[in-house]
Amino acid sequence: MSEFDAYLFQKLEEVEQAGLRRSLRVLESAQGAEVKIGGRSLLNFSSNDYLGLANHPALARAAGEALATFGTGAGASRLICGTSRLHEDMESAIARFKKTEAALSFSTGYAAAVGAIPAIVSPEDVVILDKLCHASLVDGARLSGAVIRVFPHNNLEKLRSHLEWARREHPQGRVLVVVESVYSMDGDLAPLADIVSLKEHHGAWLMVDEAHGVGVLGAKGQGLVDLLGLTDRVEIQMGTLGKALGSAGAYLCGSAILRDYLINRSRSFIYSTAPPPYVAAAAQAAVELLETETGQGLVTRLRDNIHRFAEEAGCESPTAIFPIVIGDEREAMDAAGALLEAGFLVPAIRYPTVSRGSARLRVVVTAAHSAEQISFLAKTLRELD
Ligand SMILES: *Cc1c(COP(=O)(O)O)cnc(C)c1O
Numbered sequence: 001m002s003e004f005d006a007y008l009f010q011k012l013e014e015v016e017q018a019g020l021r022r023s024l025r026v027l028e029s030a031q032g033a034e035v036k037i038g039g040r041s042l043l044n045f046s047s048n049d050y051l052g053l054a055n056h057p058a059l060a061r062a063a064g065e066a067l068a069t070f071g072t073g074a075g076a077s078r079l080i081c082g083t084s085r086l087h088e089d090m091e092s093a094i095a096r097f098k099k100t101e102a103a104l105s106f107s108t109g110y111a112a113a114v115g116a117i118p119a120i121v122s123p124e125d126v127v128i129l130d131k132l133c134h135a136s137l138v139d140g141a142r143l144s145g146a147v148i149r150v151f152p153h154n155n156l157e158k159l160r161s162h163l164e165w166a167r168r169e170h171p172q173g174r175v176l177v178v179v180e181s182v183y184s185m186d187g188d189l190a191p192l193a194d195i196v197s198l199k200e201h202h203g204a205w206l207m208v209d210e211a212h213g214v215g216v217l218g219a220k221g222q223g224l225v226d227l228l229g230l231t232d233r234v235e236i237q238m239g240t241l242g243k244a245l246g247s248a249g250a251y252l253c254g255s256a257i258l259r260d261y262l263i264n265r266s267r268s269f270i271y272s273t274a275p276p277p278y279v280a281a282a283a284q285a286a287v288e289l290l291e292t293e294t295g296q297g298l299v300t301r302l303r304d305n306i307h308r309f310a311e312e313a314g315c316e317s318p319t320a321i322f323p324i325v326i327g328d329e330r331e332a333m334d335a336a337g338a339l340l341e342a343g344f345l346v347p348a349i350r351y352p353t354v355s356r357g358s359a360r361l362r363v364v365v366t367a368a369h370s371a372e373q374i375s376f377l378a379k380t381l382r383e384l385d
Pocket residue numbers: 107108109110111113134136180184209211212240241242249250
C-alpha cells in the first residue's frame with residue numbers, strides 16, 4: 001500500500017470504529033416502489049421520488065424526444081453556447097408553476113445553494129441559518145465569507161435575537177436568513193409565516209429551500225411558500241428537480257432581476273457546463289404533469305399514502321418523511337439491516353447527516369407505493385419494535 005493509501009486507510013478505520021462507515025449499494029433496476037439489489041427484489045422506502053415521476057412514461061417520452069433532437073450533451077456553460085430552448089422553456093414552466101416572475105436552473109441543488117448564497121452576500125454581511133439546514137446551504141454560507149449565525153431548529157426567539165444582533169453589530173451589512181420549508185431528515189415544517197414576519201421586521205432577506213416541499217405540499221404540489229400565500233414575500237426560493245420532479249438539477253426562483261443577477265454573479269452557474277437538454281425536457285414535463293388532473297391524482301395519492309402509513313405505523317408527519325429516531329448509530333444500522341432482511345430498503349441516517357446520537361431510520365412514503373406495500377412496512381416495523 002502506498003503511503004497515501006495507508007493514510008486514507010487509517011482514516012477510514014477511524015470512521016469504521018465510530019460505526020459511521022458508508023458504502024454504496026448498487027441498484028439493478030429503475031427507481032420505483034420496488035427495486036432490485038444484488039438480484040433481490042426490495043420494497044423501496046428510501047427515495048425522494050415522492051410522486052413516482054423518476055420512471056414515469058410522460059417524463060421518459062419528453063426526455064426521449066428531446067434526446068433524439070438535441071442529443072446527449074449541452075457542450076458548454078449556459079453563457080457560452082449551452083443554453084438550449086429547452087432550458088429556457090423549462091424555467092418558464094417552473095416560474096409559472098411557482099407563481100414567480102422567473103426561475104434559473106442549476107445542474108444540482110448543491111450547485112444552486114453554493115451558487116446563490118455567495119452571489120447575494122459577502123464578508124461584510126450576515127447569514128442566519130436554521131441548525132438543520134442542508135449541507136449545501138451551510139457550504140454556500142461558508143463560501144460567501146459572510147458572518148454565520150445558526151439558530152436551534154425552528155427556534156423563533158433565537159432567530160429574533162440573531163436578527164437583532166446582526167442589525168446592531170453589522171448595521172451596514174445585509175442579512176440573509178436561510179431555511180428549508182420541509183426539513184429533509186425530520187420531515188417537519190418551518191414556521192414560515194412567522195419567519196417571514198420576523199425577517200421583514202428586521203429588514204432581512206429570506207431564502208427558502210423547498211427541496212422536500214415541492215410535489216408534496218400545496219394544491220398542485222407548488223410547496224409550502226405558495227400554500228401559505230407567501231410567494232411575494234420570499235426573496236429567493238430554491239427547489240430541486242431530482243426529487244419529486246423526477247429529473248435532475250435544481251432551480252432558484254423569484255424576481256426577473258434575481259434571475260439576471262444570478263446569471264451574472266453565480267459562479268456555479270457561470271463556470272459549469274449546462275445540464276443536457278433532455279434533462280430539462282423531463283423536468284418541464286414533470287411540472288406540466290402536475291398542472292393536469294393526472295398530476296393532481298398523484299399528489300392526492302401521495303397524501304393518502306402518508307395518512308395510511310401514519311395511521312398504521314402509529315406515527316405522524318406533515319410530509320412524506322417519517323424519521324424513526326433510534327439514537328445509537330450502530331443500533332440504527334442493525335435496524336436497517338433487519339428491515340433489509342425482511343425485504344425493505346429503509347436507510348439508517350447517521351452523523352454527520354444528522355447530529356451525533358440521533359441516528360434514525362428515514363422512511364419515505366411515495367405515490368408509487370400500493371396500500372399493501374405500506375401496510376406491510378407498518379406491520380414489519382411494529383414487529384421489530
Ligand atoms: C437534496 C437536497 C439538496 C441538494 O439537491 P441535489 O439536487 O440533490 O444536489 C439541497 N437542499 C436540500 C434540503 C436537499 O434535500
